[in-house]
Amino acid sequence: MEVIRFDECNVNMGPPDGMTEEEVETIPVHVGKFENGMPCTTVCLKLSDAELAEVQRTGVVWLQLMTPRMPPIYMSVLKPFEEPQPEKAPACGSLVMPEAGAPFHCGDAGTADGEVRLCDPCKARQPGGG
Numbered sequence: 569m570e571v572i573r574f575d576e577c578n579v580n581m582g583p584p585d586g587m588t589e590e591e592v593e594t595i596p597v598h599v600g601k602f603e604n605g606m607p608c609t610t611v612c613l614k615l616s617d618a619e620l621a622e623v624q625r626t627g628v629v630w631l632q633l634m635t636p637r638m639p640p641i642y643m644s645v646l647k648p649f650e651e652p653q654p655e656k657a658p659a660c661g662s663l664v665m666p667e668a669g670a671p672f673h674c675g676d677a678g679t680a681d682g683e684v685r686l687c688d689p690c691k692a693r694q695p696g697g698g
């Protein structure tokens with residue numbers, strides 16, 4: 569497993585007191601807090617193809633910490649940070665007369681949950697649109 573840098577990394581964490589870089593390599597981490605205010609240090613580990621194959625075979629991961637007791641840890645295969653959402657272009661509000669269905673104004677809430685109906689030019693201006 570290899571420690572990899574991710575966008576939210578805000579600290580290069582060096583070896584603990586009394587240890588050298590040869591013994592414990594400096595790694596990029598994110599230092600922050602959990603929602604309940606407890607300190608949280610996040611690291612991202614990337615598995616090699618061989619390790620992925622082993623996990624596929626055994627279904628297990630082993631974790632060893634250089635500490636006399638096991639602190640609360642949270643491991644996940646999901647990134648624990650919100651992905652920044654691309655900013656949406658504003659709707660123009662113009663009246664749209666679709667070939668099928670009722671007319672609507674660009675920016676009106678559609679029938680699908682949370683979906684906003686847009687005119688074609690506004691659709692094209694959205695992130696990933698057009």
Ligand SMILES: [Zn+2]
Pocket residue numbers: 659660661662674675686687688689690691
């Ligand atoms: Zn529009």
